[in-house]
Amino acid sequence: MSALVELAQAHVVHKARSGGLFTRDRVYALTGADLAIAPGETVGVVGESGCGKSTLAKVLVGVERPTRGTVSFRGRDLWAMPPAERRRVVGGSTGMIFQDPSTALNRRLTVRQILRDPLDVHDRGTRAQRDERVRELMALVGLPRALAEALPGQLSGGQRQRVAIARALALDPDLVVADEPTSALDVSVRAQILNLLLDLKERLGLALVFVSHDIQTVRRMSDRVITMYLGRIVEESPAALVTDRARHPYTRALFSATPGLLDPIDPIPLAGPVPSATRPPSGCPFRTRCWKADGLCGREMPGFSAASSPGHRFRCHHPVQEDESTRDLVRRRAPMEAP
Numbered sequence: 047m048s049a050l051v052e053l054a055q056a057h058v059v060h061k062a063r064s065g066g067l068f069t070r071d072r073v074y075a076l077t078g079a080d081l082a083i084a085p086g087e088t089v090g091v092v093g094e095s096g097c098g099k100s101t102l103a104k105v106l107v108g109v110e111r112p113t114r115g116t117v118s119f120r121g122r123d124l125w126a127m128p129p130a131e132r133r134r135v136v137g138g139s140t141g142m143i144f145q146d147p148s149t150a151l152n153r154r155l156t157v158r159q160i161l162r163d164p165l166d167v168h169d170r171g172t173r174a175q176r177d178e179r180v181r182e183l184m185a186l187v188g189l190p191r192a193l194a195e196a197l198p199g200q201l202s203g204g205q206r207q208r209v210a211i212a213r214a215l216a217l218d219p220d221l222v223v224a225d226e227p228t229s230a231l232d233v234s235v236r237a238q239i240l241n242l243l244l245d246l247k248e249r250l251g252l253a254l255v256f257v258s259h260d261i262q263t264v265r266r267m268s269d270r271v272i273t274m275y276l277g278r279i280v281e282e283s284p285a286a287l288v289t290d291r292a293r294h295p296y297t298r299a300l301f302s303a304t305p306g307l308l309d310p311i312d313p314i315p316l317a318g319p320v321p322s323a324t325r326p327p328s329g330c331p332f333r334t335r336c337w338k339a340d341g342l343c344g345r346e347m348p349g350f351s352a353a354s355s356p357g358h359r360f361r362c363h364h365p366v367q368e369d370e371s372t373r374d375l376v377r378r379r380a381p382m383e384a385p
């Protein structure tokens with residue numbers, strides 16, 4: 047099936063925030079990302095804070111322009127399009143849901159105005175059709191009609207996130223990216239919002255990219271899981287295999303440390319903190335914390351290798367064996383030595 051959105055060697059480099067106005071320091075937020083999202087699939091993105099998950103998400107929906115590399119929508123290079131066309135393509139085919147609906151929604155607009163806005167900007171239908179679409183969107187996300195004239199401040203957190211989801215769906219997108227969509231919500235409403243997203247995805251045939259720190263939820267929601275480390279995609283795995291059959295040592299370590307997935311085991315300990323994204327290590331970025339690293343890892347970033355299952359690939363010179371469970375790995379692993 048042809049890709050809905052495809053990244054080819056996408057890089058995002060920022061000027062470092064911490065280094066002052068004239069700093070030459072650069073943050074390598076995304077490095078050499080190759081990724082294709084197929085229509086209707088759910089792709090989860092995991093990795094520690096600062097590894098580039100949000101940057102990847104923003105590049106996928108055309109909100110952030112890569113410093114280098116291409117983003118193609120249905121085979122067409124997004125950033126080679128004239129700006130008006132790009133806005134039409136991005137606005138009409140993608141939607142984004144952010145972490146905190148209280149800051150993502152304009153506090154001065156009513157729910158009806160918030161949902162009308164994208165329809166007005168993209169000139170969709172007549173006035174009557176737009177009003178009807180607003181009613182339809184509210185019903186789709188389970189918001190009572192009576193809330194149409196409410197301001198975001200008068201809604202609960204869960205209701206606000208429903209408004210944000212409805213807004214993301216207003217133009218009938220093919221792809222929705224949800225960046226930590228439940229982390230600002232009360233635990234009691236998280237499941238409702240996740241179920242709503244899954245239900246909408248099924249009913250509308252959406253492709254969904256789901257970014258979260260909550261690894262259990264990512265695995266449950268996704269068809270495929272992307273692991274990121276220091277700006278790089280280091281593994282892509284079918285969700286069913288990621289917990290205990292991942293090939294990249296980092297994916298194994300991440301999942302071993304997630305309570306409730308592989309209990310009872312001791313998490314695989316990693317040496318030291320994540321290095322700075324301003325000065326990523328040479329070769330494989332994970333090598334400074336990896337118990338398998340050797341000289342080759344310091345010299346060369348490994349390319350992607352295919353695992354035996356379709357859709358499973360990883361970037362590692364010394365991958366974990368496919369038939370080695372994480373429990374066995376923890377038992378047999380040589381004692382960790384600090385690099």
Ligand SMILES: Nc1ncnc2c1ncn2[C@@H]1O[C@H](COP(=O)(O)OP(=O)(O)OP(=O)(O)O)[C@@H](O)[C@H]1O
Nearest residue numbers: 060061062063073075095096097098099100101323
């Ligand atoms: N506009 C910016 N200017 C400078 N640095 C930035 C900018 N945006 C992101 N970064 C840096 O780029 C790196 C990747 O950031 P990103 O937000 O994509 O990570 P993340 O994995 O989503 O993190 P988190 O899980 O904490 O949200 C981080 O080091 C971050 O500090």
